[in-house]
Amino acid sequence: MSNLPTFVLVHGAFANSFSFAPLQAELGLLGHRSVAVDLPGHGFEATFAESYQAPQDLAALAGEPGGIKGVTLADNVARVIEVLERAKRNGPTILVGHSRGGITITAVANARPELIDRIVYVSAWCPVDLDVNDYYAQPEMADVDPAAFASSLVGNPAELGLLRVNFRTAEPAALAAFKSAFAADLTDDEFRTFLNTFQPDENLDVGTSDDRAQAATWGRIPKTYVRLAADTSIPPAAADRMIREADALTPDNPFDVHTLEGSHLRWLVHPRPAAALLAGLAAG
Template sequence: MLRNLINGYIAMLLSRRAIVSSALAASGAALAGCTGTQAESAPAPALKSPFLLVHGAWHGAWCWGKINPLLAAAGHPVLAIDLPGHGLNAAFPAAFDIQPRTPELATEFSPIAGITLADYARAVAGAVDTLLAAGFPAPIVVGHSMGGGAIHAAAELLGPGKIARLVYVAAFMPKDGQPMVAFPPDAQAPPSLLTPLLRSDPGVTGALRLDPASTDDSYRAGLINLFYGQVDAVTARAALNLLSPDIPIGAMVSPIATSVQRWGAIPRTYIRTSADNTIPPALQDLMVAQADTATPANKTQVLRLDSDHSPFLSMPQQLARALLSLT
């Protein structure tokens, strides 16, 4: 499916080039007739770096829907992927379909519990390799929230050269050997509003489980406050109904090894969200400081948005401008 999308884009691009080339050739012939010389054909415009967009936990490629056309309008190819177990790759516990809720929701083992951080990394690396094989320049790889861990691990797999820049949007960017989250939490990390909203013990279900289909209005309001505090009510409700309930706990607690020579050699940007209730700004600052200590010759560029955890929905224009400023 990914190849079909890319091939479709290439066909469109080649068609556009053919139209432009024909127009240039016609103009050149006219000029040659007037001057008695043959006009040189203009070279085809260079391809711009594509954006590869990687969503966060409980989300899918759908969350970039307001960003994709803004980046494409600026001439950049855009590819948003579903990570394993997310979006159209999601699988749901049977208890999630039962209303009113039963105790099994808190105990049923997750059907995606076996998905690993390595699976996430391979999915991102595979998308990068497919873009490169199709003839595109090295992409700008953007990860939101948990997607930061996915691009973090993929960058270590790929090394410099295949990725133009890593961009962490309110994302996990752990230091070498640390997981995205730790149990018990890192003493330096400020608390998130997430923990009270979890609906199971991850040691029992193998997943961090939310209940976005809950009929409890106060619980749903808590999820909106967690993810979409600045998003308009209609969009926030739509987004809430698109969330999947589980993310595999193993992916979140697996240490991520990074090296100065591979991950640390790729330019990186952190987009800091100052009104974030999921990954608090103080934790974002801590991760940036740790990364800069590890790679003092390649420090993190920090861009700031006065945003909640989901600027792709709450302020898409501003986020798109921030991303385009990196090209």
């Protein structure tokens, strides 16, 4: 058993473990173990319908079934707990969530705090006073452009039982909306490369008030929030609100707060600063 922690990395919406490959390379070069989790229905469990391939048939795609239908937040939590239980045999664990992955790691920490030695949110949802969807109606999210996904949404989510987005669109307006929302500071080539790692389908369940941060469990884990200074998907003001709410919930265990430069995705494409920050957390 090692005193060095294992980083357990949890991706955001429409993403997968592949997103973390550059970060894992940097962590490995710094001498750290890491595991990138594919949540259920992600990675090689994802569904890519034939109609999603070129030439696309969007009318057919709107009705194609997707394997992620019916996947719940509880399923995501179970997947991460299974990984943490195995990783914990080797020493401490640091659970890291990005974006929508913050919902999952919060629920994991509510359920099994003893498996986590530190929990880290990188521009990730940490619902405390509100359910996640309700934060979108708050002033801190007023400048977030809903068109980034809405313009490329395929099919009816209620009928499909999932969210489906056409990331393979060639529409200039849609591509510009994606880039503005997630990767304005990446080159066009970097942006398109990342876009091609996304999968089209995401599950609908983002939890309820029972899945918000709970003081008695989640609240006893040392926690870090990493703000992304140029993020327009979860803006710093929204991150700061969640940090304030969490600190009010557990005033004796406040967030350790850091800021990295860049957009929602830059830290994954150019990961050295993030890897150095995480390595510093591992060193205590």
